[in-house]
Amino acid sequence: MPEAKIALVTGAGRGIGREIAQRMAREGYAVGLIARTKSQLEETAELIRQAGGKALVTPTDVGKREQVLAAVDAVERELGPISVLINNAGAYLRKPFLEISEDDFDFQLKVNTYGPFFCTQAVVGRMAERGAGTVIFVLGSESRSGPLQYAAYNASKLAQRAIAESVAYEFMHRGVHSAALDVDGAVGLERVTDAAGDADPDHFVATQSICDELMHLINQPRNAWTFSVDLRSYWQWRPRVAAKKKA
Numbered sequence: 556m557p558e559a560k561i562a563l564v565t566g567a568g569r570g571i572g573r574e575i576a577q578r579m580a581r582e583g584y585a586v587g588l589i590a591r592t593k594s595q596l597e598e599t600a601e602l603i604r605q606a607g608g609k610a611l612v613t614p615t616d617v618g619k620r621e622q623v624l625a626a627v628d629a630v631e632r633e634l635g636p637i638s639v640l641i642n643n644a645g646a647y648l649r650k651p652f653l654e655i656s657e658d659d660f661d662f663q664l665k666v667n668t669y670g671p672f673f674c675t676q677a678v679v680g681r682m683a684e685r686g687a688g689t690v691i692f693v694l695g696s697e698s699r700s701g702p703l704q705y706a707a708y709n710a711s712k713l714a715q716r717a718i719a720e721s722v723a724y725e726f727m728h729r730g731v732h733s734a735a736l737d738v739d740g741a742v743g744l745e746r747v748t749d750a751a752g753d754a755d756p757d758h759f760v761a762t763q764s765i766c767d768e769l770m771h772l773i774n775q776p777r778n779a780w781t782f783s784v785d786l787r788s789y790w791q792w793r794p795r796v797a798a799k800k801k802a
């Protein structure tokens with residue numbers, strides 16, 4: 556029996572997560588939508604339903620385990636067993652290192668590290684019992700080595716990469732594919748391109764390219780799984796990786 560096409564997308568209320576949720580729905584997935592702001596999730600669900608898809612709104616703080624477990628139960632009860640989890644929810648903190656408080660650090664870890672940990676733990680055991688499933692972690696270049704003033708964010712994303720890799724090796728033999736999708740650079744969301752004025756749109760990673768890569772990972776045969784993939788635009792926007800300009 557082929558796996559039912561049920562996806563859970565975190566951070567689906569806006570930005571990249573909304574695009575991912577819509578794409579998953581277009582690919583035939585019924586989609587559980589997670590974020591804290593119910594009204595934004597309702598908007599995503601409405602876009603999906605207008606296009607003929609199926610979505611369930613489950614307002615959830617991914618940093619709170621009980622809420623994550625309740626959301627996963629609701630999605631599996633209403634839609635069916637989750638076959639794809641996209642860990643996309645994230646929060647940024649940009650602050651000089653000496654000003655990062657303990658609360659700031661906790662907050663970044665809660666959303667960017669505990670969140671994917673709780674969500675993955677809630678679904679991956681059931682996927683393994685069924686012998687199939689995909690878990691994808693949407694990372695940024697900070698999961699390798701971050702720019703200045705992002706110490707808390709970088710630490711939280713680096714930890715998320717470690718979870719992605721551990722899950723990949725622990726569950727691959729049980730049919731579950733875990734992959735880290737590292738988006739190395741600014742994404743071409745409207746808020747970003749608007750602020751950038753007349754910058755070449757190719758400076759930004761297109762959300763469509765992120766969704767294309769996600770679908771590629773999800774549809775990979777189990778004898779050719781990718782555990783980690785990077786996407787970056789030809790234009791490297793961070794000084795630390797920018798190509799040297801000709802004198």
Ligand SMILES: NC(=O)c1ccc[n+]([C@@H]2O[C@H](COP(=O)([O-])OP(=O)(O)OC[C@H]3O[C@@H](n4cnc5c(N)ncnc54)[C@H](OP(=O)(O)O)[C@@H]3O)[C@@H](O)[C@H]2O)c1
Pocket residue numbers: 565566567568569570571572589590591592593595615616617618643644645646666670693694695696738739740741742743744
């Ligand atoms: N934008 C970029 O240029 C870029 C580049 C590389 C990687 N990324 C990664 O891509 C992901 C999405 O980024 P984005 O730019 O689309 O972000 P965004 O526009 O700020 O959206 C973030 C989403 O995550 C949700 N979220 C935040 N905290 C949450 C929590 N505690 N529990 C549940 N949901 C939560 C937000 O909803 P609520 O606030 O309502 O909860 C929202 O739906 C992030 O992981 C980010 O690190 C982004």
